[in-house]
Amino acid sequence: MTYVSLSNFDLVIAAGLLLINGALSLAFRLGLERSLAIAAVRMVVQLGAIGFVLRFIFAQTSPAWTVALALVMVIAAGREVWARQTNPFKGWWTYGLGTSTLLFVGILGTVFGVAGLIGPEPWYAARFILPIMGMMLGNALTGVSLALETLTATARRERTAIEARIALGDTRLQALQEALRQALKTGTMPIINAMAASGIVALPGMMTGQILSGVDPVEATKYQLLIMFLIAGTTALGVLIATFGGVYLLTDERHRLRLDRLAG
Amino acid sequence: MLRVEDLTVPGLAPISFEVGAGTCLVIQGPSGSGKTLIMRAMADLDPVNGYIYVQGREREEMSGPDWRSLVRYGAAEPGWWAPVPRAHFEADAQVDRVVVALGLPNTALDRPLTELSTGERQRLALIRTLSGNPKVLLLDEPTAALDKTSADLAEELIKFQLRSGKAVVLVTHDEGQALRLADQWLILRNGSGKVFRR
Incomplete structure (x- = not known):
């Protein structure tokens, strides 16, 4: 072909x-x-x-260019997390939480996938690192944004119930348990749905791209599966970190609910 | 038992008062005068300046959850996080007895909250506030939605708590109830609070 x-x-x-x-x-x-x-x-x-x-x-041969573009991608993704919130945390907190989470899971997933599994020579080759990191970030960004939005919206809506638990002596994690569960569920749902639909309802983008450029469909499938597993893992980790980070930002060291830290 | 020093809540000059074991302080004032803010501050639900002691220990000396296990706040609008009341209580046979003592049907704990009246939910919330072993009870209009008979039963329950040595801070608009329960009053007016003793 x-x-x-x-x-x-x-x-x-x-x-x-x-x-x-x-x-x-x-x-x-x-x-x-x-x-x-x-x-x-x-x-x-x-x-x-x-x-x-x-x-x-x-x-280019220097990996510095790859690192620079990867950082730009992470910063842009962090801004997107912030922009997708109805009531973000005041100041830089949402941006900081989103960016640091995506930086961590982006690096972890990409290095694990490229250096640990695909193993190109050299492992930091830009044509492997950047597209794969882009896919990690794009999906983790969706999960993290949804999780934070659900967490803050649920905390606002369920304020009376959450404060009732706090007043009875519950810790912040106990009091925000339901909001936390909702956030984790909402954040991980898109990737679960995408996995379930892959191959039947739709051929995922990367696989389609490889097939269109002449790669054997079975080989393309292997790559796609690898990417989906990486995306699922990094998105879940990102959602987990961002949600717990969000719970800590929504409360203080005395386990008080601090909705005053949200804008709007 | 409960000592408050220079407590500063928004819109009010610093307030100091003391509530001994087995005694009741009633807070009264017009709507918006800061009654609930004082209650929330004592329960450590809002960050405020000032010192609050229970049994000689300042709130900063213990964690927030430990403090709130000692100083228990029952909000005027109780919150619920599960479909049935029983899920809001620790397993305790005494809860069932108190439910009946407050004139509620013995099925009240297991019926969906959406099927209970405002008054029934308020009585259940009062029982929930008393559960565990708090030393100080902060009760924000605990009988506001109750008919006379139910309010009298709830009042008896509060008196029982006083007799068992608990300190009670009560917000109520019911003058008769205030007169029956109060050992002292904190009256809020024009941005300041003044304590009166019986």
Whole structure:
């Protein structure tokens, strides 16, 4: 099999499908036209830019470029966690918690997967590290955002019940047990659903990409399975760290509920 | 038993008072005068300045949960975190007896909370506040939603707690109840609090 190159005209034709989204928004007065336009332009600019950036970095021999781009990805992902919260923690706390969690699980999952399992030569080769780290971060970001949003929203909604437990002498972990469980469940649900649907409802993106570029489907499946396991593990770890971190930020050392630390 | 020194809550000048074992302090004042804020501060539910001692120990000398096991707060709007009341209590046969003593049906502990009236839930919340072995009870309008008979039974339960040596701080708008239970009053008015003894 050979790789079939896409022309820019092909992309313009495909972009025309966004008119369906626009028409939907106008027909039902969803008011999403502006968001749709911004998101589409962002996607084109970001993906277009990353194509050139990756081509440049893949041509370099120093791992410093790889580390630099990986850090930019983590910082952007941390900002995304913050931006997805209805009531983030005041100050830099949400950003700090999201970024540090994603940095930890991103490095852990990527190094384990690339150096420990795939084993390219050298193991820090940018064309392995960056795409795999991107997949780890993208999925962990979704899980962490959902978990933190669920935790803070549940704590606000269930304030009376949580404070009743605290007043009876419960610790913060006991009092926030239900919010914590909800957050863990919500945060890990997308990856569980994605695993369950893989191969039947949809061929995952990476596998599709490999097949389109001529890789044997069975080989592509092995890679996809490896990636899904890595994503599931790192997302669960990220959700766990962020949720417990969130519980500690939502309470203080005297186990008081501190909703005043949330913005809005 | 309970000693409060220079307790500062938002909107009120620093307050000091003492409540001995087996005695009751009633806090009264108009809505929004800070009664609940004082109760929450004593239960260490909000960060405030000032010193609070129970049996000679300041709250900072022990963990928050340990403090709240000694100084038990029953909110005016009780919170519930499980579908049935019994899940909110430690396994204790005495709870069933107190439920009946407060005029509740003996099935009240096992019926869904959504099927119980406001008054029934309030009485159950009062029993929950008394459970364990707290030394100080902070009761925020514990009989506000009760009819006269139920309120009298709840009042008897509070008197029993006083007789057993507990210190009680009570917020109530019921003047008769205040007169029957109070050994001293903390009256909040115009941003300050003043203590009166019987």
